[in-house]
Amino acid sequence: MNNSQYSKGNQEKGLTPITSPWMHDIMNHPKVVDELFKRFGSPLNILHPASFAKNCTRFKEVFQNHDIKFGIFYARKANKAKAFVKQAFIENIGVDTASERELLQSLQLGGDGDHLVLTSAIKTKEQVKTALQNNVPIVLDNDDECVLVNDLAEKNNCKARVAFRLSGFYVNKKKLYSRFGFDIDDIEEYLMKHVGKDKKYNNFKVEGLHFHLDGYSTRQRSEALLHCISLIQKLRENDFSFRFIDMGGGILINYLKHKEEWLNFDVRLKESLKGKISPITFNNNGLGYRFEDGIIKGDRKTYPYFNEINSDKFLEEILKYSDQNGSSVASLLQKENIEIRIEPGRSLVNQSGITMARVVHRKKDAKGQWLIGLEMNMSQMMSSSADFMLDPFVMYANLDQDKTEEKLVDVYFTGAYCLERDVLLKRKVTLPKLPEIGDVVVFVNTAGYMMHFFETQAHLFELAPNLVYTETSKPLKFADFKLDTDN
Ligand SMILES: Cc1ncc(COP(=O)(O)O)c(C=O)c1O
Structure with a gap:
């Protein structure tokens, strides 16, 4: 049995991101992550030079x-x-x-x-x-x-x-x-x-x-x-x-582990727009595709995540x-x-950053969909394309792996801006269990353009702290993280 307390969203029919061992190291140390949030607030950008x-x-x-x-x-x-x-x-x-x-x-x-x-x-x-x-x-x-x-x-x-x-x-x-x-x-x-x-x-x-x-x-x-x-x-x-x-x-760069998942997603997105399967994106967002006159028109306007x-x-x-x-x-x-x-930008910071945010609330909207409110906003993780299409991870304080099958839940993650569109990922994410307040959602491989390019300070929100992670001796500890501004 896997004892880890974190899980990738969309265990089935997902878009599984390529990850690096350092990211899992962090997710395997919830106490350190908790200390980081207590000291620096949410969300947190972690950088790995x-x-x-x-x-x-x-x-x-x-x-x-x-x-x-x-x-x-x-x-x-x-x-x-x-x-x-x-x-x-x-x-x-x-x-x-x-x-x-x-x-x-x-x-x-x-x-x-x-x-x-x-x-x-x-x-x-x-x-x-x-x-x-x-x-x-x-x-x-x-x-x-x-x-x-x-x-x-x-x-x-x-x-x-x-x-x-x-x-x-x-x-x-x-x-x-x-x-x-x-x-x-x-x-x-x-x-x-x-x-x-x-x-x-x-x-x-x-x-x-x-x-x-x-x-x-x-x-x-x-x-x-x-x-x-x-x-x-x-x-x-x-x-x-x-x-x-x-x-x-x-x-x-290549963000995704499996080509089939990437191709299947496209097929399912079109099927959902045609109404053949239930929506797989928020409000059935076509990510560039439109269903008109009985056919799918337009192009998917996302980065080509699999290459x-x-x-x-x-x-x-x-x-x-x-x-x-x-x-x-x-x-x-x-x-x-x-x-x-x-002059590489994105390709040099590939696998060099993650963004983590704390869960603040859970609610069901009028359509019966679970919305998970995170302590962050859309500008702190925004793609210039129609969606950031990597399955996120959730670090649970309590994840009973044996019982998760019974508790599968579909969610969307929502942010703090007063805009209907502050939905952090347009894709629906199936989780093994409804997150609790204080659980942590981790978005991986966000260093390239996702963290900073569109960040704004509407509502007077502070900009997210950037912490530089340098591995020292095991186990990972609080002192391995330093503010980017400090060093
Ligand atoms: C002149 C120039 N050089 C380099 C880059 C970096 O591109 P990328 O991050 O896709 O490697 C850009 C991106 O807009 C650019 O305009």
Whole structure:
């Protein structure tokens, strides 16, 4: 018999998340978890930099196996914690910063011009000055930015290290749209005309090309890299000395253990919308699908939570792609002595965080559904897609494993905002037993964008504390957790 007092929701027909031993270690120590809640309140974000370090090593190995020059810049927008920035510097990788505060804090934490890049969508004077003073490369997006950066470099009597962000690549003869970057069709003429000695922009030290593609296609990334390589070849003949291509982020990760569960969920969601089975989402939310005129229309608007080609394999797929002559992207980069850079966010913090909240109340709504009120709100765990589709865990103070079959209960978790839509997961979760007040719900793998990207302080709620977990000697103890702000 399993004696543990915690259980995954949806033991059947679930979406079972991939988890790491450290997460189970925490769930196996309810007393420590209780102390953490007593000291820091609910909800709690727990961060695990050691997992970040592992992800880092996996990416490094891919590049090393191809024997190509590389740079990894952690896109810290995925999680605001300092802990991952510090870990990035420990791993001797860089950090991609996208705002003035991200840049300033990363500098304070030890970043320098060779370990930072500024990619903000909006670049203010102050930001650019800080980047220039610290010799941090700036990724330029448009002509106005070129004017600003060139002028400030002149005033500061320095050369600005720059890369040009590109978009509008052609894949299968179709142009990929992005609101970011210079159009690939115009960049060559633009650079030749305006950038360099005796030209309009003569305070640049041009170092690289950059792109970040929406979506998760490896083929599009490979094609964009091939475009950039041939552009660099041409520009080198005209005195430009590009030395890197930065392909941004968007490296897919795999959240789920079982492909069948992922495929079955989709089938059941459609059946529930058609009314063939009882709803499996709150208010029969279609997560993007609609049932109209007797058919299912639209697309499911969720992250692709199951992916066979993920993380290092995703990167490998991009590098091994060949051009028309049969040369792989990796071999061309090597031949041209071009450094490849990536800016992974989500994929570097994969398996590096969990979010825990205490149960405050249980109630049955007018439809007879159990709603479990948690001491947290929707902004503290919010996906940019239609739902976060990983089964949560519940840590019970009392779970009589022998009797759980009789007590199976379907629930939805609700949050503290005064909005009908503050339902933390849209999916219905079947639990072995109704949680009691004070029991703990654990959402795993939340470090990437879930914890911080959309957090707000409506109702004057405090932001969730971020605790950095560092394993020391067993057993796990309260002192293994430190506030991110404290260290
Ligand atoms: C320029 C740039 N780099 C890197 C990233 C990180 O992407 P991801 O977290 O998907 O790896 C983003 C995400 O929006 C981005 O815009």
